[in-house]
Amino acid sequence: FWDSRMSCGYFQHRGVTFPGLLYSPRGLEAAREFPVEDDDVFNVTYQKSGTVWMLEILSLILRDGDPSCAARCPAGSGGPWLETLPGPRILSSHLPAPLFPRAFFNSKAKVIYTVRDPKDVLVSLFPLLADFPALQRPGSLPEFMEKFLRGRRLPFGSWFQHVRGWLQLRGRDNFFWISYEELQQDLRGSVERLCSFLGRPLSPAALDAVVANASFVTMSHNPMSNFSLSPTFILDRRRGPFLRKGISGDWRNHLSPEQSRRFDRVYREQMAGLGVSFPWDP
Ligand code: A3P
Numbered sequence: 618f619w620d621s622r623m624s625c626g627y628f629q630h631r632g633v634t635f636p637g638l639l640y641s642p643r644g645l646e647a648a649r650e651f652p653v654e655d656d657d658v659f660n661v662t663y664q665k666s667g668t669v670w671m672l673e674i675l676s677l678i679l680r681d682g683d684p685s686c687a688a689r690c691p692a693g694s695g696g697p698w699l700e701t702l703p704g705p706r707i708l709s710s711h712l713p714a715p716l717f718p719r720a721f722f723n724s725k726a727k728v729i730y731t732v733r734d735p736k737d738v739l740v741s742l743f744p745l746l747a748d749f750p751a752l753q754r755p756g757s758l759p760e761f762m763e764k765f766l767r768g769r770r771l772p773f774g775s776w777f778q779h780v781r782g783w784l785q786l787r788g789r790d791n792f793f794w795i796s797y798e799e800l801q802q803d804l805r806g807s808v809e810r811l812c813s814f815l816g817r818p819l820s821p822a823a824l825d826a827v828v829a830n831a832s833f834v835t836m837s838h839n840p841m842s843n844f845s846l847s848p849t850f851i852l853d854r855r856r857g858p859f860l861r862k863g864i865s866g867d868w869r870n871h872l873s874p875e876q877s878r879r880f881d882r883v884y885r886e887q888m889a890g891l892g893v894s895f896p897w898d899p
Contacts, residue, residue, distance in 0.1 A: 626753070627753060627770060627772065628640075628642065630642050630645050630716070631645075631715070631716060632774070633713055633716060633773065633774040634769070634770055634771055634772055634773070634774055635772060635773070636752050636772050638752075645712075645716060648712065648716070648717075648718060649716065649717075649718060649719055650718070650719065650720075651718035651720065652718075652720060653718050653720040653721045653724045653726045654704055654706065654724075654726065655724055655725040655726055656704040656705040656706075656725075656726070657704070657705060657706050657708060657721075657724075657726035657727070658675060658679070658705050658706065658707045658708070658726070658727050658729065658815065659707075659708050659709075659710060659721070659726065659727065659728045659729065660672050660675055660707060660708070660709040660710070660729055660731075661709070661710050661711070661712070661717075661728050661729065661730045661731075661783065662709075662710075662711060662730070662731045662732075662733075663711060663732070663733075663738065663773060663776050663779040663780065664711050664738070664742060664772060664773055665733070665737075665738045665741040665742045665745065666731050666732055666733035666738055666797055667731045667733055667797040667800060668709055668711070668731070669836075669859075669860070670731075670797075670800065670831065670836070671729060671731045671800075672707065672709055673830070673831050673836060674800075674808060674811065674827060674831045675707050675729065675811070675815075676707060677826065677827040677830055677831060678808065678811060678812055678815060678817055678819065678827055679705060679707065679815070679817065681819060681820075681823045682819060682822070682823035682824065682825070682826030682827045682830070683826070684826060684830040711772075711773045712773070713773065713774055713778060713779050713782050713783075714779075714782035714783050714785070714786065715782060724791075725791055726791060727791045727792075727793065727814070727815065728783075728786070728791065728792050728793070729793050729794075729795070729811065729814070730783045730784070730786075730792070730793070730794040730795075731794070731795055731796070731797060731800070732780055732783075732784075732794060732795075732796050732797070732895070733796065733797035733798070734796075734797070734798065734865060734866075734868070734895070734896070734897035735765075735776045735777075735880075735884065735897075736868035736872060736877070736880060736897070737797070737865060737866065737867055737868050738776060739761070739762060739765050739868065739872075739880075740758075740867055740868045740870075740871045740872070741861060741867070742755075742765075743755050743758055743761050743871075744861070745859075746761075752772060753770070758871060758872075759876065762872070762876060762879075762880065766879075766880065766883045775887075777884075777887035777888060780888075780891075781887075781888070781891055784891060784893055787893070793810075793811070793814040795807060795810070795811070796895060796896055797865070798865050798896045798897065799896070801864075801865055804828050804831065804832070805824065805828050808824060808827050808828060808831075809824065812824075833860065833863035836860060837860040837863070881899035884899060885899065
């Protein structure tokens, strides 16, 4: 599945940048035609927004809080065989909405979209790009911030377009969005909301188990969710853990007040008219 000889470069597909190691134009076209089942549950994010966290939460909810799978199967291990997997399947994706499987839009399958303060996405992504040999080096933080704000030559494209594209689906019965910050502030309440969206009510004990096993401490010590099993040519963890800090507002330790103001200016322009308010809005 992983081939260390594959290209470290990026390519453009329908106007969006993808890393050549993990994606191909053929694969992306095939993804558009992916046969979606009505009981599929999609865990969709822009990178560094809590993908692995939400995957753990959803897996725990659908297994009534039983953590034994989280102790056995590496998160993001490539996924189980579709043909042997009883529904509901949980599938993760960083694809922007216009590149998502067409069949989803006429199905009852569910999308959970997790969105995070883009300044925290930026500072979480920056060291990762240096650590992922498969991805292009980010340059300096100020250079990378400009790249992030322009949304060009960035894996999965612009954060702004990603979020705008997906949030256009709000109001549909099979679309649920939540912020990383809400998960952090009230994990239990967030899990309850997710259970109700998924139609999977949990007993108080199962709910406790989901919350306990999806905590940052538990996940960062679990070799199956902390990516410590990834080969170093994929992720060079000697430079730092994949579950880095797991906090909100870390950007304050990295961006100057002037950089933050510049970010806010672009943010206001790019998000104008969306009609959604976020906990981090300037
Ligand atoms: P930081 O780099 O800020 O620590 P993704 O899975 O989309 O790549 O997102 C990774 C981010 O989610 C990392 O952020 C990681 O620490 C954080 N994360 C993962 N599990 C978490 C948890 N249980 N609680 C809080 N943050 C978590």
